Amino acid sequence: MHLTRYTDYALRVLLYLAVKGEERATIHEIAESFGVSRNHLMKVVQDLSHRGYITTIRGKNGGLLLNRPPEEITLGGVVRDTEHELGLVECFRDHNECIITPACRLKPILNEAMGAFMQVLDGYTLADMLGRRQPQLARLMQIPTGAT
Amino acid sequence: MHLTRYTDYALRVLLYLAVKGEERATIHEIAESFGVSRNHLMKVVQDLSHRGYITTIRGKNGGLLLNRPPEEITLGGVVRDTEHELGLVECFRDHNECIITPACRLKPILNEAMGAFMQVLDGYTLADMLGRRQPQLARLMQIPTGAT
DNA sequence: TTTAAACATGTATATAAAATACTACTTAGA
DNA sequence: TCTAAGTAGTATTTTATATACATGTTTAAA
Ligand code: SF4
Ligand code: SF4
Numbered sequence: 316m317h318l319t320r321y322t323d324y325a326l327r328v329l330l331y332l333a334v335k336g337e338e339r340a341t342i343h344e345i346a347e348s349f350g351v352s353r354n355h356l357m358k359v360v361q362d363l364s365h366r367g368y369i370t371t372i373r374g375k376n377g378g379l380l381l382n383r384p385p386e387e388i389t390l391g392g393v394v395r396d397t398e399h400e401l402g403l404v405e406c407f408r409d410h411n412e413c414i415i416t417p418a419c420r421l422k423p424i425l426n427e428a429m430g431a432f433m434q435v436l437d438g439y440t441l442a443d444m445l446g447r448r449q450p451q452l453a454r455l456m457q458i459p460t461g462a463t
Numbered sequence: 464m465h466l467t468r469y470t471d472y473a474l475r476v477l478l479y480l481a482v483k484g485e486e487r488a489t490i491h492e493i494a495e496s497f498g499v500s501r502n503h504l505m506k507v508v509q510d511l512s513h514r515g516y517i518t519t520i521r522g523k524n525g526g527l528l529l530n531r532p533p534e535e536i537t538l539g540g541v542v543r544d545t546e547h548e549l550g551l552v553e554c555f556r557d558h559n560e561c562i563i564t565p566a567c568r569l570k571p572i573l574n575e576a577m578g579a580f581m582q583v584l585d586g587y588t589l590a591d592m593l594g595r596r597q598p599q600l601a602r603l604m605q606i607p608t609g610a611t
Numbered sequence: 612t613t614t615a616a617a618c619a620t621g622t623a624t625a626t627a628a629a630a631t632a633c634t635a636c637t638t639a640g641a
Numbered sequence: 642t643c644t645a646a647g648t649a650g651t652a653t654t655t656t657a658t659a660t661a662c663a664t665g666t667t668t669a670a671a
Contacts, residue, residue: 316549318464319658323552326569341617349562352660374668377617390572401464404471414497418599420592421474424538428583435576444568451566467629489646500631522639525646
């Protein structure tokens, strides 16, 4: 049971931008900071941009900015938007060939479990990911803060 | 976000055996019924056998039987036993290289969500998967019941 | 007005996990 | 003693994901 890196990267990007605040961050910089593929991150960023989570600015001195206050970005929303395949098992997906689907009582149970999972994520926002640890996060992400 | 077929197959095998009751079922028969790989099912079955869920009988007229009453087999237990990789994201797994792990507040949130997911599954047993639909299931699985 | 730093887009390749297939062996009832 | 079953280990195929590559577009600064 995995979430894709794609989804986790999306959350990391949003967190990075939240920590950075008003300042622009480049894809290159974020990829370097986390030591992950710049190309992959680029796709994540475009996705987030198309969905209105972030603003992208092209050209020299360009970069990324959060497009919404962290308090309004729920983790559940991000996961639903970025984790493309949320179908836990065959019968939730296309091309289902499981013969017992019409009478299977596991399916609704899995559905309920999935609901419980998402409900937790819907209860948190990006702001909850900052908290009082923001300075520590900034340090780990190697974001040069205003401080010395 | 997927469960592996391996896990779903494990649950299907248990359900099949539960529906069949006292009667033995062969791996071949179950694979045929669901139209899935016999070889793959074989591994699932051995796993379930080693973990004490089922009894296997070798030789002619051999087959499989449930080793515990359906009421005592929780779905959460089965999923924990068969879904080998339950680590949702990098930091839950080996070789974690995510630099913000020490300060990441997403990790505990995901942990909570995972807990909510499993808690639902822990609340149901194999018996709940039978219910009054047992005859319909038997029909779908093409299990010849005592009836005409 | 040229240059370079940034994002945009599409395609191709590589990696890893999962599913499936194959081979040889053991058990035990008819 | 033959055959239908499970046991075990390995190999191959398939799929999803992640990464890399190539090329284009925008825009601020030199
Ligand atoms: S067994 Fe039930 S839950 Fe699993 S694929 Fe079939 S219908 Fe869905
Ligand atoms: S960002 Fe947080 S949740 Fe994701 S891998 Fe890193 S530590 Fe874990």
